[in-house]
Amino acid sequence: MKGKGKGSGSSCSSSASEECPLQFPDVSPLDHTTVCPRYTAVTQGDTALTLDDVDTLQLELEALLVSCCARKRQLAHETQVLVSWQEKKIPLPTCTPGKRQRPSDGKPGSKKFKDGGKVFTGGRPPRKHIGTPASTPHHEEGQATPQSVPRNDAPNRFWASLEPYCAEITQEDLRMLEELIHSREDDAEYYRIPVLGRHYAHRWAQEDLLEEQNEGAKAAAAGDTTETKPSRRTVQDSKEADRMLRGAAKELESSDACLLGPLAQRLVSCLVEENLMCSVEDADVGGAAPLAVAGAAQLERRVRRELQEQGLLEEGSAVDNADDQVLAELRRCQAELRALSAHNSSQLATLLKRARDRLQEQELRRKLRIVDNEVLDIFRRISSTRQRKKSPTKKDREQALRALRDRQALVRQVDRLSAGAAKH
Structure with a gap:
């Protein structure tokens, strides 16, 4: 009886293992110390990062990203399969080793032992989920999951940002450089020093007098509402303010004039x-204007x-006056601006010359490509003629010689322009 009970328990465990659809993949992380040595050295701070290590570091980071995405997809697939298996799982009877199972209704008890240790639950036999259609959709969904993951387009964006700097020179670029050079001709107004105006003390004094006059006029207007005529004090104050204003104006005019x-x-x-200098005693200092x-x-x-x-x-x-700090600072800034503007103008002129040479070189290279295609066409035509065991015609030979001469002339011009650009 015990031996039969043990056989029944082993059959239950094997049936349960067959029911489990999980694949248990290896999701251990990537050993970056061996696979990504440059990344490990940078993270540990052992070496400094240079421009030559950027490409290697990018490849190692992409390898780490691919490994992480693969492990994430595997775990997601296993989780999905597990959830689906729990939802569609058929309840199995508990198998305890050493105990007999009750015979099913209407079946003799000896039939269970004659089945070779197989357990009969009274329902339909258990099915294997690994090869069943129920598990196939989940496997297909797991295979389609990588398509939904956004791809790493950082390299594409990087090269797209560098493309304008590596593109060919156009007439629009030359026009932009010429406009920049012409726009610098209008910088003369930045080197013009404005005329020195009136001193702030005179201006403030005049403003104070005007303010006092306005206040006196307001006070006189307020006095008219309460009294029939203004007092003598108010009239005297108004006359005194007018006299001071006229005197200040005359003084300013005379000081500006002299x-x-x-x-x-x-x-x-x-x-x-x-x-001709006269003595101090003879000078009339009293009434001199x-x-x-x-x-x-x-x-x-x-x-x-x-x-x-x-x-x-x-x-x-x-x-000018050496004590004028504002004027000294203004002249210093103008000198710096003049030097910087001259440097920028020279750089723009050099860049414009190089751009024109580059545009001419691009035109020569375009003509050289056309001549190269013509030479290849003539070579194919002559080769096909020789394959038919015929000699090339005089017209083909002349075309080939002319195309070769044109190509040699274009190559010499391109080399001359390249050598001139290298010297600059």
Whole structure:
């Protein structure tokens, strides 16, 4: 009895193993220490990454990505098969070794032992799920899963971004360079120094006087509503403000008129002789008025322009007040801008020349390809003629010689342009 019970238990375990459709694939991760040595060295910080190692590192990263995607697909397929198997699994009876199974209704008890250890459950016999159509769709779905995974298009995007830099030169590129060079001719306004305006102290004083006058006018208007006529104090304040405004305006006009520029002052000092200087006692300092020179700024500009035309003064030379920090900073920035603009202009001119040479070389190479195709056609025609054991005609020989001469001339021109570009 015990031997029969053990045989029954082994049959149950074998039946259960046949029912399981899982394949248990190897999903161990890739050993990157042996397969990806460059990636391992970079992650550990042993060596520095150079430009020569980028291609090797990219291949190793792609290998790791492929391994990860493959393991992910295998696990997803096994999970799907397991879920489907649990949903469609046929309940099996529990087989305990050493115990007898109850005979089915209407069947003799000895029939179970005569079946050679097979278990009869009263229903339909268990079927194998490995080869059944129920497991086939899951296997097909597992095979179709890699198509839904987005492919790695990073290399395609990388080369697409580099394509404009490696493309051939066109007329549009030459036109763009010419426009850039012409646009730099309008930079003269950045080197122009604006005329020095009025001092902020005079401007603020005038603004304060105007503000006080407005406040006085408002106070006078408010007094008219309460009294029949304004008080003497209000009238006196208004007159005093007007007098101060007129005096400030006259002072500003006189100061602007008498102030000469540094070049004009030097010119005037050269025209005045030292022997004509009078003594301090004879000078009438009490009622002396400043010399009013109309158009002092215009005189300064004319003197500067004349000196520059005569070559006695360089353009942009610093003859202004050395204490003016704003003007010194402005001149320093203009000098840096002028140097940078000159460098950019030279680079653009060099680039335009190289682009024109490259465009000419591309045209020669295009003609060379046409001549090469013509030479190949003539060679095929002569070869086919010789295969028929016939000699090539005089016209074919002349065409071949002319095509070869044209090709040699084009090759010499291309080599000459390439050598000139290499020198630059």
